[in-house]
Amino acid sequence: MKLTLRVWRQKNADAEGAMSTYQVDRISSDMSFLEMLDTLNEELILNGEDPVAFDHDCREGICGACSLVINGDAHGPERTTTCQLHMRSFEDGDTIDIEPWRASAFPVIKDLVVDRSAFDRIIQAGGYVTAPTGAAPEAHATPVPKPDADFAFEHAECIGCGACVAACPNGAAMLFTSAKVNHLNVLPQGAPERETRVLDMVGQMDAEGFGGCTLAGECATACPKGIPLVSITGMNKEWLRATRKAGKR
Amino acid sequence: MARTVWDSSVGKKTVMAVSGLIMLLYLVVHMIGNLKIFFGAGEFNHYAHWLRTVGEPFMHYEWTLWLVRIVLVLAVVAHATSAYQLSRRDIKARPDKYVHKKPRASYATRTMRWGGIILALFIVWHILDLTTGTVHSGGFQEGHPYQNVVDTFSTWYGNVIYVVAMLALGLHVRHGFWSAAQTLGVGSRARDRALKTVANVLALLLTAGFIAVPVGVMTGVVS
Ligand code: HEM
Ligand code: SF4
Ligand code: FES
Numbered sequence: 001m002k003l004t005l006r007v008w009r010q011k012n013a014d015a016e017g018a019m020s021t022y023q024v025d026r027i028s029s030d031m032s033f034l035e036m037l038d039t040l041n042e043e044l045i046l047n048g049e050d051p052v053a054f055d056h057d058c059r060e061g062i063c064g065a066c067s068l069v070i071n072g073d074a075h076g077p078e079r080t081t082t083c084q085l086h087m088r089s090f091e092d093g094d095t096i097d098i099e100p101w102r103a104s105a106f107p108v109i110k111d112l113v114v115d116r117s118a119f120d121r122i123i124q125a126g127g128y129v130t131a132p133t134g135a136a137p138e139a140h141a142t143p144v145p146k147p148d149a150d151f152a153f154e155h156a157e158c159i160g161c162g163a164c165v166a167a168c169p170n171g172a173a174m175l176f177t178s179a180k181v182n183h184l185n186v187l188p189q190g191a192p193e194r195e196t197r198v199l200d201m202v203g204q205m206d207a208e209g210f211g212g213c214t215l216a217g218e219c220a221t222a223c224p225k226g227i228p229l230v231s232i233t234g235m236n237k238e239w240l241r242a243t244r245k246a247g248k249r
Numbered sequence: 250m251a252r253t254v255w256d257s258s259v260g261k262k263t264v265m266a267v268s269g270l271i272m273l274l275y276l277v278v279h280m281i282g283n284l285k286i287f288f289g290a291g292e293f294n295h296y297a298h299w300l301r302t303v304g305e306p307f308m309h310y311e312w313t314l315w316l317v318r319i320v321l322v323l324a325v326v327a328h329a330t331s332a333y334q335l336s337r338r339d340i341k342a343r344p345d346k347y348v349h350k351k352p353r354a355s356y357a358t359r360t361m362r363w364g365g366i367i368l369a370l371f372i373v374w375h376i377l378d379l380t381t382g383t384v385h386s387g388g389f390q391e392g393h394p395y396q397n398v399v400d401t402f403s404t405w406y407g408n409v410i411y412v413v414a415m416l417a418l419g420l421h422v423r424h425g426f427w428s429a430a431q432t433l434g435v436g437s438r439a440r441d442r443a444l445k446t447v448a449n450v451l452a453l454l455l456t457a458g459f460i461a462v463p464v465g466v467m468t469g470v471v472s
Contacts, residue, residue: 213258
């Protein structure tokens with residue numbers, strides 16, 4: 001395949017960025033999107049140019065490191081991560097626009113790499129359980145009803161990639177935060193911090209400068225893990241419950 | 250607790266949902282009341298007079314009406330303030346647009362802010378037109394709402410302003426009702442279809458019911 005790439009290039013956080021155009025040739029349709037970018041970078045390096053910086057790690061759709069807005073879609077046209085997107089989703093001769101996640105809470109560090117540590121701080125605010133550490137407890141020690149286990153697991157699938165923020169017209173982190181809140185709040189292990197978790201995580205989300213939810217639904221469409229829009233409804237419910245309880249105390 | 254709610258983006262959205270639902274409830278009642286215009290001047294004017302005597306003898310003349318007005322003003326102010334502040338926050342959170350543009354979200358979703366501004370302007374015009382009579386076309390008569398309504402819808406601009414606002418209202422309610430359910434945490438996968446259907450039916454009934462009045466005047470059914 002022969003492709004024209006228009007890639008966002010930006011030297012560093014303070015520099016002005018712009019789209020640069022590159023041609024790549026001899027791309028196999030079996031390559032992943034990131035392998036296609038590797039091919040471009042090898043060429044750039046051979047020509048003595050600065051390679052395009054982009055995030056990646058596992059390349060198997062589980063770590064959440066890869067990002068990229070491809071032709072206006074976070075993670076591109078398929079419902080998967082950019083690392084699991086293959087070039088067969090494109091046509092020979094296509095022009096592909098590649099941009100970084102856009103949100104003021106995710107500032108660009110270089111080219112296509114953005115700083116997602118705001119997500120880490122949301123997790124630090126309450127996305128954990130205070131469990132005694134040591135050997136793994138006996139699996140049947142704490143019974144969990146099957147529907148609750150399924151619900152928790154569905155939300156535990158979130159890999160923290162930030163596509164939801166990138167896709168949201170308000171740069172909101174509601175889907176990510178709701179995935180984490182719902183995952184832990186439904187489980188007995190998460191019960192002791194059920195109220196503080198949702199209040200503190202939403203508080204941190206606001207403090208990081210993410211926008212609010214207008215229920216446009218773009219996040220759930222972009223999410224490679226299929227976290228549903230009703231997760232946000234669930235978090236709102238948890239937040240209202242926690243606020244009412246805090247008011248009574 | 251009030252502080253916690255107002256300082257949080259989720260809490261402020263709750264204020265927007267509750268105030269929106271209060272206005273929505275009022276509008277359903279208001280729309281049904283307006284339809285009495287099709288039963289003639291006597292019945293319509295009598296209805297308007299009754300609005301002032303609701304709750305008597307416990308309430309004094311117009312007390313109930315003023316109570317409703319105060320609740321509505323509070324709802325409009327709370328709704329518009331939270332909408333403004335949340336919109337400011339949203340725009341600030343996404344300062345850089347994507348170079349590659351795509352059509353996004355549904356029409357009703359994308360028009361919430363503009364629709365809201367149209368509704369705010371409409372509310373001001375509507376009160377100055379038919380409540381106070383300040384901008385009314387042709388002598389406004391206190392206590393003769395039937396004639397006042399006919400006068401308003403005998404002007405082209407009266408019809409245009411009204412119909413545009415009611416279309417905006419329909420779109421606003423279509424997304425707003427369903428949104429409010431999510432904001433208040435009562436939406437769910439099982440209830441989603443039902444909520445969307447209720448939102449569409451409410452939007453359609455409100456818009457059609459309100460627009461029936463100017464159409465009635467324009468076609469001479471009401472004169
Ligand atoms: C003063 C004029 C108004 C303004 C400026 C305004 C503005 C807005 C805005 C910006 C939103 C948020 C939209 C979004 O989530 O994307 C909204 C939501 C809403 N509005 Fe209004 N609106 C106005 C009047 C009304 C009226 C008259 C009603 C009554 C039917 C109403 C009912 C609602 C409801 C139910 C919501 C949903 C709240 C939620 O998302 O939880 N609004 N409004
Ligand atoms: S909710 Fe989905 S899109 Fe958002 S961070 Fe988690 S996996 Fe990524
Ligand atoms: S690189 Fe790990 S999910 Fe894509």
